[in-house]
Amino acid sequence: MSEATEGIQPISFDADDISRIERVLGLRHLHTLKDYVIFEHVDAGGIRKLRPAIPLDSTYEILQAIARGAEKMEEYEGWIDPGKGFAEFEIGQGASSPFTSRNADRFNFENRPCSHTHKGEPPFVHDKDRNFMHPLIRVTSGDSSTCIEISPNSALCTPLLPWDSDSRQVRSQTTLKIFLDGETEKSELLRRSRELANSFIFELNARHGVLYSLRPKWERPSYRRRTTAVSNAVRFPKTPVPDNVATLFSIPNDFAMRGNHTLSYLSYYQILEHYLPIAHRREAVKKVRRLLRSLDFDEEKDSSILQILSSVERSHGASESDQLRTLIEECVPEIRLQEFFSFDYGGHFGKQGPISGVPVIHSKSGESLASQVAKRVYALRNRIVHAKDDVRYAESKVLLPVSYEALRLYPDIELLRVLAIEVIVSNR
Numbered sequence: 001m002s003e004a005t006e007g008i009q010p011i012s013f014d015a016d017d018i019s020r021i022e023r024v025l026g027l028r029h030l031h032t033l034k035d036y037v038i039f040e041h042v043d044a045g046g047i048r049k050l051r052p053a054i055p056l057d058s059t060y061e062i063l064q065a066i067a068r069g070a071e072k073m074e075e076y077e078g079w080i081d082p083g084k085g086f087a088e089f090e091i092g093q094g095a096s097s098p099f100t101s102r103n104a105d106r107f108n109f110e111n112r113p114c115s116h117t118h119k120g121e122p123p124f125v126h127d128k129d130r131n132f133m134h135p136l137i138r139v140t141s142g143d144s145s146t147c148i149e150i151s152p153n154s155a156l157c158t159p160l161l162p163w164d165s166d167s168r169q170v171r172s173q174t175t176l177k178i179f180l181d182g183e184t185e186k187s188e189l190l191r192r193s194r195e196l197a198n199s200f201i202f203e204l205n206a207r208h209g210v211l212y213s214l215r216p217k218w219e220r221p222s223y224r225r226r227t228t229a230v231s232n233a234v235r236f237p238k239t240p241v242p243d244n245v246a247t248l249f250s251i252p253n254d255f256a257m258r259g260n261h262t263l264s265y266l267s268y269y270q271i272l273e274h275y276l277p278i279a280h281r282r283e284a285v286k287k288v289r290r291l292l293r294s295l296d297f298d299e300e301k302d303s304s305i306l307q308i309l310s311s312v313e314r315s316h317g318a319s320e321s322d323q324l325r326t327l328i329e330e331c332v333p334e335i336r337l338q339e340f341f342s343f344d345y346g347g348h349f350g351k352q353g354p355i356s357g358v359p360v361i362h363s364k365s366g367e368s369l370a371s372q373v374a375k376r377v378y379a380l381r382n383r384i385v386h387a388k389d390d391v392r393y394a395e396s397k398v399l400l401p402v403s404y405e406a407l408r409l410y411p412d413i414e415l416l417r418v419l420a421i422e423v424i425v426s427n428r
């Protein structure tokens, strides 16, 4: 919590201060009121612009932290302050917590005297402005060097809420703080604080039934728009859609599924899976028919019959990724894929894209788009469904439902949606 500003010299910022804070927070400065600095989002992407306001004293503290080298974390919502050996994670919280004032005396915390400056002692910190008791959980390592604390945010993690003239709004959030033994090199600080946060959150859950989670960083992609053309003519429907396919297709749009990107991905994938055998049979029949019609086919000759046999056998042994390629080749016009990849997606499908361990898409690579897409779709599906210790996928790590990568899946989900639509339509 920020301390009250009374008695402190009036704070003012110069243009450098403003641009420094704009850069770190990714916001644009609008104006400064008496107690608040008002910002706006640089690209609100058509969404109603909430103008975040940061209390003046917090802004000042953030500036001081930036000056000594503090920065926002890349993968999680939170800050690291190497100069102080301090890290702060924003956390999500389960519905109920046993750490309430009613149960205060039931808990004791492994605390020791330490060298850090802490704002309050467990189990509670009093919010004077709103006369409210916030839980404060803190434990200290055996050698007194390290503290882990869950408590109201410091200035760094000030929630970006719009300014409220009544100032009745809750202007704090609970964060998890790691205090190491003084100045710590950046990568070591990140590694150590992640490690401690993971252990602590696990034990709070397993031993005390308290659900906390770190919040992966969420950036709104600016290209988040439908790349398929939208028709203005609403017609009486002509596309028959099997029951289970209809359900799978609606899941990703389901309000309740919002935020579950890997599940959206798998729903669309299951639609493709539904059609794999059909396309596969169609392809096998086509091949046999081609053999039967070929000029040198002779039903009296064993070699001709064997040709058909081996063609059938080959199609029988086709792997899921081969079947997927066949499905895409059969059902999705190449022009649709070209159209899809003519958009930029911020380099999402390229070498520098955010999703690791999956093939990139190169429209000029010489390999057909259908084949490249099949490989990527299948590899990504494997990363979502296979556990890390599956030897067949040892080289690709599992893609977790709530992770840096999952939050950036959107273009891949959109690609799968396009494939699903084409497959459904071509199989009516």
Ligand SMILES: [Zn+2]
Pocket: 114, 115, 116, 117, 118, 140, 146, 147, 179
């Ligand atoms: Zn401490």
